[in-house]
Amino acid sequence: MPANATLNPVPGALARFQDAFECALLAPDSAPAAELAALTKQPAFAVYHNTIMKGCIDALQANYPAVTRLVGEEWFRTAASVYVRQAPPTHPMLLEYGASFADFLTGFEPAAELTYLPDVARLDRYWTEAHAAPDDKLLDPASVAGLAPDVLASTILRPHAATRWAWFSNSPIYTIWSRNRTDETAGDEIKWKPEGALLARPRDVVQWITIDAGGCAFLDACAKGCSLGAAANAALETKIDIDLVRLMSTLFAAGAFSEISFQPKCMEGHQ
Amino acid sequence: MTTVLTAGLGLKPQHYAAALACPADGLWFEVHPENYMVTGGPRLAWLESIRARHPVSLHGVALSLAADAKPDAAHLARLRELARRIEPELVSEHLAWSTWRGVYHPDLLPFPRTEAALERIADNVSITQETLQRRIAIENPSHYLHIKDHARDEIDFLTELVRRTGCGLLLDVNNVYVSARNLGFSAESYIDAFPGDAVMEIHLAGHTPDPTLGDKLLIDSHDAPIAPAVWALYTRLIARIGVRPTLIERDDNLPDFATLYSECEHAAGLLRSPLRRAA
Known part of the structure; x- marks a missing residue:
């Protein structure tokens, strides 16, 4: 041999x-x-x-x-x-x-x-990934609403396993995609501008909304394990006039998060 | 007491709602496990809802038992996990290969039925049965090619596979008809010689002539109603071997649920017929 x-x-x-x-x-x-x-x-x-x-x-x-x-x-x-x-x-x-x-x-x-x-x-x-993602807990916004302000700033929001997001700085990808993902007939003329997309599966069905660059930066920071305070700073650095309260309420309503914890994994200010 | 399955239907996502609502006693459904190997989400939830009301069978298309390699361990583990979750009445696979050296070919590919192939496939069936802790049924695929290196005919090969592994068989009557026409043997003789005691399940489906070669080459396309000649072979088979779980397969050119269900009822009627009982 x-x-x-x-x-x-x-x-x-x-x-x-x-x-x-x-x-x-x-x-x-x-x-x-x-x-x-x-x-x-x-x-x-x-x-x-x-x-x-x-x-x-x-x-x-x-x-x-x-x-x-x-x-x-x-x-x-x-x-x-x-x-x-x-x-x-x-x-x-x-x-x-x-x-x-x-x-x-x-x-x-x-x-x-x-x-x-x-x-x-x-x-x-992203739709396919959201559709087939593992089942995960869905964050109850009430569990955040009751937190004291200083605790809130150091809280970490973990994105749900099915949540996907992206910022497209060159073209209105969200509008083009969402119109063609459904059988929507031609709507208004598409305005050529940057757009972001958020896909989530809070229950059985994948849902989507448009979000801005600040929202994407916020979610990026959350996914890295940064505290809510650091994620808010990241959002503000990206979009100076961002309405953080409104952003969080939009993300909560979309079912973007799974659970909260209190041990930041990223260095504050160095996300 | 275990359930005695009679006629069932291949479950398509387009028919989930109608399938779930169908009150028929004894109706069962079959799915390809590969379509439900996800870690969560609505697909598994749909299948679990169906399973809560009807028996389900897992009919694999990708274990690649006839490849000259062990079944992919990760794929087998996913199948075991799905079977644990769904608790299927039946699990089946094909006498064919589809994955080779890391590439998946979505088809059921042929091979020369040699002694070496028999040894390899028997090992692979045994590995699968040990992993799943259950007996599985192996299906005769459709044939299109004349392969001169076969050492055994298909029935002999399957019979020996049953003897060596204790597996069961899934007899696809449409595949017999298509193969007999394509390769030039008698479908009736094949049906009559098939080892009836090993048959755990029967499949019925539609076929179509090849778009260029016409009736000289039939394609196992699962996109048409079951042909009268296939119903006749089925009647002949169950007259000999008795009632077996019988599945109506349809994967393409899907009609509405009611139309498919009427084929299922036709099979159920044949399984109940006095002619069959008298035989």
């Missing part, structure tokens, strides 16, 4: 068959391995290739409905077929398939002029 046999075992006939079959599936235009030629020349071999491609594209389309609605199904499925070849699924939970699709769109030449498309894809992805 060669010295390296245990490190690099010679694959058995079944493994060799699977290597060759997979190769023929992923690169149908290149010459198949000799033992597989008798299979790939049968017209029925295409059934497997087509079924797999359709399964992957269907999954991606289901996960990116706003992108699909924006570009149309035909354009989407063509782009998706390129993506599937570059990044086939690595596990069978297809609800999670397409994590890198937004980044793919950023470099996808035919989408170069649709500068908003990758960020719309990011919000579709």
Whole structure:
């Protein structure tokens, strides 16, 4: 037995068959391995290739409905077929398939002029993450309302496991995404301005609202484990005229937080 | 006393509300566990609500038992967790592979039925049954390709798998019809020779001709009503082996719940028929 046999075992006939079959599936235009030629020349071999491609594209389309609605199904499925070849699924939970699709769109030449498309894809992805996130406690705003002011400033608000947010400094991604996520017919003309989005799943259903840059900075600080005082400073640094009381009441109403604690994890002023 | 399942339906998200409201006694539902392997949220809540009112079966499509590798430990652990949560009446998988060297191909892929393949699959079925602490049923997939390296025919292979592992079988009658037409064997002979005692579940589904090759190549598409020829094979099967849990599968081109339910009632009627009891 060669010295390296245990490190690099010679694959058995079944493994060799699977290597060759997979190769023929992923690169149908290149010459198949000799033992597989008798299979790939049968017209029925295409059934497997087509079924797999359709399964992957269907999954991606289901996960990116706003992108699909924006570009149309035909354009989407063509782009998706390129993506599937570059990044086939690595596990069978297809609800999670397409994590890198937004980044793919950023470099996808035919989408170069649709500068908003990758960020719309990011919000579709956030919806999926919020939908499938672990169940979590939902913070009762009353538990914060009763705290003394000095205690309040050192309280930490932990975002709910399903909460996702992002600030888009170049374009009205929230408006574009939310109009295309639902079957909303064209509303008012979209005003080209920066926008933020907050997605939350306080109970069963994923819900979303728009938030400003200060709100996103506040949530970023909370996610790092900063105290409410430090999170408020972060929000004020981002947006000098922010109404903190209103911001917190909006976030509480949206179900953005899970629970409170009193041990800050981040250095005050260095978030 | 354990429940005796008769006719059931594949559960689709579009039909959750209608399925939950359906008062039918004895109706059961089947899902692909891969669609419910989430850590929380409404999907699991929906499935748990259905489970509270109806028996549920977990029909896996991704354990990749026929790959020349052990089942993915993380996937198997997720399946065990879902089974713990849902307490399914039945758990099944396919005589096929779909995951290979870290890539998942959403299909049920063929392989040469050799002795080495039988050993590997028997090991994988045993690992799965030990992990889940239950007997699982293995389904005959649809075939499209002539593979010359088979050492055993499918029934012989499945029979030996049952003998070695104690697993049960899931007989998909539509897959038999599609494979028989595509590969040129007798569907009736296959149905008659299938080891009836091992059958834990039966599947019925629709198929369609290939868009380019037409009737020369049938596709197991699950996007059409069950064909009369498949109903005839089913009637022949249950006349021989008796009542078994029978699932109506539909995954694409979905009609409303009532239309699917009428196919389910048709199967239930055949399971009750005097002709079958007299046989």
